[in-house]
Amino acid sequence: MRLSRYFLPVLKETPAEAQIVSHRLMLRAGMIRQASAGIYSWLPLGYTVLRNIERIVHEEQQRAGAIPVLMPTIQSADLWRESGRYDAYGPEMLRIRDRHDRDMLYGPTNEEQITEIFRAAASSYRDVPRMLYHIQWKFRDEIRPRFGVMRGREFLMKDGYSFDVDRAAAEVSYNKMMVSYLCTFERLGLQAVPMQAESGPIGGDLAHEFLVLADTGESEVFLDRAMVDMALGDTPVDYEDAAGLAEIRRRWTAPYARTDDTHDQAAFEAAVAEGDRMVRRGIEVGHIFYFGTKYAEPLGATIVTHEGERVPIHGGSYGIGVSRLVGALIEANHDDKGIIWPESVTPFAVGLVNLKQGDGVCDGACADLETQLAAAGLSVLYDDRDERAGAKFATMELIGLPWRLTVGPRGLKAGTVELASRRSGEVIELAPQDAVARLAEIYRGV
């Protein structure tokens, strides 16, 4: 993509309304534009990142055995009356009336809908376990939307649902999702710590929130230092191995890690040595919980067991805030110059800066690089504007491309271009074809 033909409305000055760094940088980098309070348009750069995150979530969900569907944003109130939540949900639910005066709503979540879909098709223990999920826009009429896409009213969420014959089986599904979440966040380059969450009406410990540590987080969190650099790394993940999944969950939930909702200071002090106690702030990016038969019972979603007994389906619900993750990623990856995208979500693999636009040799070298990068399957944003070098570098830094190729007459005389890392600042000079090979190597398997 050539910048002269792209749509990238970057801002030199910081918009006054943006209070936190991710919001400021998203506006400045031309990723989003506010439509009204808590509602945003996604501009090309932001939309690309959003889709990249979506893609990773899709891949990891399906790897864990979840099956993609797509449910509507607008729902009928009838189902919600059946579950009893139409009245329970409160003003946060956007209620709409259609031309026939029927009560509709813009879905804040989809438990009712998915349960209705599943109950119509499932009749026996042979129909479970199943996990269905979708990535769809939600609307919650927050009292006070703020922080850009971190707390919007309209937001993109992955919500998944598991269906099992009993609690023990549901726990296996739960573990699959927990591990899937660990894999997902790790691929996104985020350290998201699973924390004991309020377990709701069912009890037990099958409820966790995943929090990214960041000073601008909305929740206060208490955790054992051991959680901070825990990583799956090369740990093999086999979603068919229930015992292995349970072991991963055990390991990741052993150290103390709780939000202020569930925090118990005495337990914290008993479990963690003073020097390892961390009190920080966190951004909630995921939430998994087992809700038992909460929806299956009122909605009559039942299956017949192997023994011939009709039982309500045991369900679980698993959310990832996809649009929020864009903000969380920036909160976790930025410096005073701008964003620093992880390779897994960057909108372009590399930025290309031509230091002498209009010079035949430089222009030609850049065009060659474009071709070679495309052949290697690498996306490139080529700043071909007639601009000063400093302005070009600053733009690349602001929008956070992790790698930058710089082409100038000085280097070309020696047959080299510069490859610079946004994260480390390191700059190396090498032949153009070697730079492409190096980038291909970096992005292999990302």
Place this chain on the structure above:
RNA sequence: CGGGGUGUGGCGCAGCCUGGUAGCGCGUCGGUUUUGGGUACCGAAGGUCGUGGGUUCGAAUCCCGCCGCCCCGACCA
């Protein structure tokens, strides 16, 4: 919903107290400059001053209503 702010070209702001018909910086456009970290100069375009009403010879400015947006609190991916 309670408390505190704010609304003036695309962005950031001044002007408002003390009414006289709108200004600055950035950006944009046309030139010159051909640039190794936001270059300089010349020229230009662009504004129903959120909105409705009132006071006045005259309102961005004073008064009243409404709306939008932001911040602080209780809820949430």
